[in-house]
Amino acid sequence: MRTGDFSEPRRMSGSAYWVLFAKGLKGYAGFVVFWVVMIAIGSEVERTFKDKVEIVLLLLAGYLALAAVIAFVSWYYKKYYIEGGKLIFIHGLLSKETTSIPLSKVQSMRTKQGFIYRVLEMRGVLFDTLASKSAEIELILDDRDWKALMERVEMEEEAVPSAAVSASSELPVSSELSGASGTSRFSGAAEGRTSGSSLSFSNFNLIKGAFCQNHLQGMAVLFAALAAVYNSVTTVDDHAVDHIIDYVDTHAGTLSLQPSGYVVVAVALYFFVMLLWIGKVFLRYANMEVRIARGQLNFESGLIARNSSRFSYDKVCTVYVKRNFLEQWLHGSTVMLRQALNATDEKKGADVRVYGSDSAADFLSWWLGSGYGSSPDVISARSGYGLMWHVMRLDILISLAAAVTLACFGLSVWLAVPAAWLLISLAKGLMAVRRSRITLKEDYIEIYNGRFADIRNYVKYSNVEVVRLRSTPFTPYSRRVSLTLSTNGTSFTLRSLRIEEAREIYELLLCNCAGRPS
Amino acid sequence: MTNRQISLDNIDRVENLTFVPLEKKYLKAHTAATALAWLGLMLLPLFILLADELDGRNLIVICAEAVLLAAGLVNLAILPKAYAYKGYAVREHDITYRSGIVFPKTVTIPFCKVQQVSVRQNPVSRMFGLYAVDVVSGAQMLAETVIPGLTREKAEEIKSLLIERTRNENR
Incomplete structure (x- = not known):
């Protein structure tokens, strides 16, 4: 048996060593830069320039040696192979550890190709299981090994007959997406039943989709960047921040602005955070490709660092589709395929998100079956005005507190601000009541829970884990209750439902979630 | 596409169940x-x-x-x-626990979704010789439902029943 079939323990290829070495260099770079700066400017002992250069060179040599040794240990004492449908991973220098993951238990298989990986033509392969929030194993493989490993994994999957395979025979066969630009296309749909289908998404649609989101999300990017800068500055010199604050304090008089100036600054800041957000989305999701084959979804995207995710259709617990008014106007949507909460490292954005393209129908056809649109309604229930109170309760408290404070300080003109806030909140509450509803279809559940945006969540009965009905002290008078249903990755609470409808839905959910006849 | 009619007439609905009260010592x-x-x-x-x-x-x-x-x-x-309202009921395919006084709630876990069942005690319940059954599912929210105030025999009985039913449902 040749070694390329992963049947015997093997190390990662030689190039993986250089990736580990580069990662080590990157990991210790901050520490080394700090000491180089300290030697250059911060030393209390008088040293000649030559002495300083020597110390810095020694430090750099130690840095390179340390990174090289750690990378070597990490590379040499790491072996992997596949046996009996399990991926076995042996690692550790002093205490040898063996991790064994049944391939059937792999929730998703992700790859990442950062700059270093791309230079060395390698990719990091991560295996996620539900056992932990982070990836269980990371292997650094070249393209040949990666393809061979994929073939082996697919071979193992084929050996295990699963529902996923039969479901994949219902792949969507639509030939073109209905996006505004029409640039996203299904290719190979005719061969979908055997070799699979692929979706590609234009970068124009991606930018359009990012533009349609709440741009204040860019604030998070800005704050993350500022936090990194602050951290670097304080690492180099604890007094650096004090110097900056003193400088700003000294020049505060000359920097003061007219009221119109503040508006201009606010508008400029808004555009800046919007650009940051769009840039972040573009970097992460550019040149997006989705391949659907044999019940597996392969998702790959990224401008510089390419990331991919591969998982079985039955690992998806909810398909989320959002259309705000901008997206409706531009014929786009945001689609998210959500997995179990501990299946992926969400901080790194491993959930599949598709911005801008109107591709919801294609994903739903893949997940729910091509006839999902014709599934008849069984029962439906809408939220009442109790939901409005729930949506508005914080805004009411904030507005009241602000109004009282402003009145105490005699700033009566500024009372317009909490009043406007309350009006916006009222609109939010009314829209939430208008949108919130649950519909039990013959084959799946549709949950609407948007406020200003039209948000639809699609859940299969088999994904429902627990159901809860909750009353309030007002239930005897209003005859309204809350219904919560939880899957392994999402949870939905529908408030202020009519008690009779909620009870009916409760029973139907329980009957259907186990797939038993009622 | 199937289109079978769903009827709830022949189901013992949750609101009509007779809930088993917890042990008096639990109060x-x-x-x-x-x-x-x-x-x-x-x-x-x-x-x-x-x-x-x-x-x-x-x-x-x-x-x-x-x-x-x-x-x-x-x-x-x-x-x-609150004690008088608390109780559990077992149906053919699921277990229901009822609790709450200001916000009364009813949680139902289908047997096929149960991932772990355990019996436990805390220092206070140990003083009264009481046990609680933890029913864990894979849900994102409400992953753990605790049925407190049980005797050892009752707790073990529920645990065995849940394990057996879960095994049968997942077959």
Whole structure:
């Protein structure tokens, strides 16, 4: 048996060593830069320039040696192979550890190709299981090994007959997406039943989709960047921040602005955070490709660092589709395929998100079956005005507190601000009541829970884990209750439902979630 | 596409179930645990007495203790009603637990979704010889449902029943 079939323990290829070495260099770079700066400017002992250069060179040599040794240990004492449908991973220098993951238990298989990986033509392969929030194993493989490993994994999957395979025979066969630009296309749909289908998404649609989101999300990017800068500055010199604050304090008089100036600054800041957000989305999701084959979804995207995710259709617990008014106007949507909460490292954005393209129908056809649109309604229930109170309760408290404070300080003109806030909140509450509803279809559940945006969540009965009905002290008078249903990755609470409808839905959910006849 | 009719007529609906009440000792155990919790809370304002520079600290402490005592008494007063409402019911394919007094709630876990069942005790329930059954599912929210106030035999019986039913449902 040749070694390329992963049947015997093997190390990662030689190039993986250089990736580990580069990662080590990157990991210790901050520490080394700090000491180089300290030697250059911060030393209390008088040293000649030559002495300083020597110390810095020694430090750099130690840095390179340390990174090289750690990378070597990490590379040499790491072996992997596949046996009996399990991926076995042996690692550790002093205490040898063996991790064994049944391939059937792999929730998703992700790859990442950062700059270093791309230079060395390698990719990091991560295996996620539900056992932990982070990836269980990371292997650094070249393209040949990666393809061979994929073939082996697919071979193992084929050996295990699963529902996923039969479901994949219902792949969507639509030939073109209905996006505004029409640039996203299904290719190979005719061969979908055997070799699979692929979706590609234009970068124009991606930018359009990012533009349609709440741009204040860019604030998070800005704050993350500022936090990194602050951290670097304080690492180099604890007094650096004090110097900056003193400088700003000294020049505060000359920097003061007219009221119109503040508006201009606010508008400029808004555009800046919007650009940051769009840039972040573009970097992460550019040149997006989705391949659907044999019940597996392969998702790959990224401008510089390419990331991919591969998982079985039955690992998806909810398909989320959002259309705000901008997206409706531009014929786009945001689609998210959500997995179990501990299946992926969400901080790194491993959930599949598709911005801008109107591709919801294609994903739903893949997940729910091509006839999902014709599934008849069984029962439906809408939220009442109790939901409005729930949506508005914080805004009411904030507005009241602000109004009282402003009145105490005699700033009566500024009372317009909490009043406007309350009006916006009222609109939010009314829209939430208008949108919130649950519909039990013959084959799946549709949950609407948007406020200003039209948000639809699609859940299969088999994904429902627990159901809860909750009353309030007002239930005897209003005859309204809350219904919560939880899957392994999402949870939905529908408030202020009519008690009779909620009870009916409760029973139907329980009957259907186990797939038993009622 | 199938289009079978779904009827709920031949189902014992959750609202019509007869819930099994918890052991009577559970009320005593719950009362003891609640009283201990409130006593612990009432110790906290006493630290204000250590602040020598604070004027009127005695008054602040008396007010805080009075508020906590009143809240504790109200809590203890409603415990019998809360106890009377608590209960569990087992159907052919799922288990339901009912609890809550201000916000009464009913949680149902289908057997096929149960991932782990365990029996446990805490120091207070050990004093009263009571056990609780933890039913864990893979849900993102409500992943753990605890049925408290059971005798050892009853807890073991529920555990065995759940394990057996779960095995049968997943077959």
